[in-house]
Amino acid sequence: MYSKRNMWSGILFGIGLAAFVDETIFHQLLHWHHFYDKSTTDIGLISDGLFHAFSWFATIGSLFMFADLRRENALLLTKWWGGVLVGAGGFQLYDGTVQHKLMRLHQIRYVENVYIYDWVWNIIAIVMIVMGLFLWKRRTSVEKTAEGVAK
Template sequence: MSAIEQNRANTRATIQSGLLIGIGLMAAIDEIVFHQLLAWHHFVDARSGAFALFSDGLLHAAELLLLTAGAFMARSLLYERTFAPGHFRAALLLGAGGFQVFDGVVDHKILGLHQVRYVDPVWPYDVAWIGAGLLILLAGMLALRNARRRSAPQ
């Protein structure tokens, strides 16, 4: 990217679009793999199977909204030629990792909406779930630091 293009890049909006898409992608992976294919849990594990499926539908609708909003933002930035690819990649990782950690800590442990998997002991699954999210977050932070260094005026 040339110096003129770097100065024109809208890094804030690029990061916002990347965060939305990253959150949506990780929510989709969770919902498709762990809710549907493996059937380990639902978004809200309730006594009513109908409500559990309804909660999965709400999660699916939310992830689609996030993916669509992020994609339209990214498309607009590309059209305006203000898209910052390095910042976008970093934000994808930050959004995905942030979703994973939030889900593991808040949804699983604080709110108790569901567990990763209903086995005894559950802690290895919790460590793997939250640990994977933290690794993705770390990769996102490093990528953002590198993107900011590359786009800084020389």
């Protein structure tokens, strides 16, 4: 039970963190794109604001779950960090495939050879997911002890 709650708290935090980094770096600092680029700049900025709000709701929700796990002395940091990586990588892979290519809401960057950016973006996402799944599946000494006590 606690393993799944740790994982979901981490996944939500990872989604919120990846969305926040995407919004801050690629939307605001580098001005590479907006969340929705098929309209005016004003609509793009509004879509960025909604996207930013979503990322903070996910982050704050995950931190409430994190605090509850700590309060119950049930925080499994290895599982949580696995969830963070799966959440961040999953968000990035979804963004790079569904939003960029299938829905065409925006591209990573509007340049002639965008495929280099696409490949790097999606490969980093897959690496994060694999690393997160490795951490998630890894049994910690705390879990082994809990299993031994339960038997």
